[in-house]
Amino acid sequence: QKEVEQNSGPLSVPEGAIASLNCTYSDRGSQSFFWYRQYSGKSPELIMSIYSNGDKEDGRFTAQLNKASQYVSLLIRDSQPSDSATYLCAVNRASSNTGKLIFGQGTTLQVKP
């Protein structure tokens, strides 16, 4: 079992729709959770971080965390073609500011005009 699992996709949504990206993790000791966006040929860009159960909203992005189910998701509202990218879920076990991030393989999102 992989430590962090994501559906590789591609996930295809029409422009203006809600894109829902999902991630599960195996280590119950995980404390912090991150979503990165990576355009083709570029490096990952941090777009959301979440540390406690529930929802966290930032503009068109909402991260959702359910530690009991070991599940984290990212919703993108009013999807735009510029949102087309690979979205990486990352998990850190440490509660302090140390340690490695464990990444899923990423989900490719395609937003069609």
Place this chain on the structure above:
Amino acid sequence: DAGVTQSPTHLIKTRGQQVTLRCSPKSGHDTVSWYQQALGQGPQFIFQYYEEEERQRGNFPDRFSGHQFPNYSSELNVNALLLGDSALYLCASSSTGRGYNEQFFGPGTRLTVL
């Protein structure tokens, strides 16, 4: 405010050679982590440096080594290059003691081993 910088952008080496990659963290950050990203995969943690010491290491052989300097910049060295070392090498900076380990990536170095 300068972000994370890495050099060089691209590098082509042959098997058996050695390579050094460089990273300067974001202003105010003191911790540098290195990751390897193969095509179509998520980044894999190599190691993390803080206070000029290797604080944590991933599952990479001793051919991979690093260093952190007093100004927080860092180097990644890879000896005896293998074809399988071809990848995007990412440096991420963060600030120990502030927040929950938000790591910010540099643009990466694309290494090709022939």
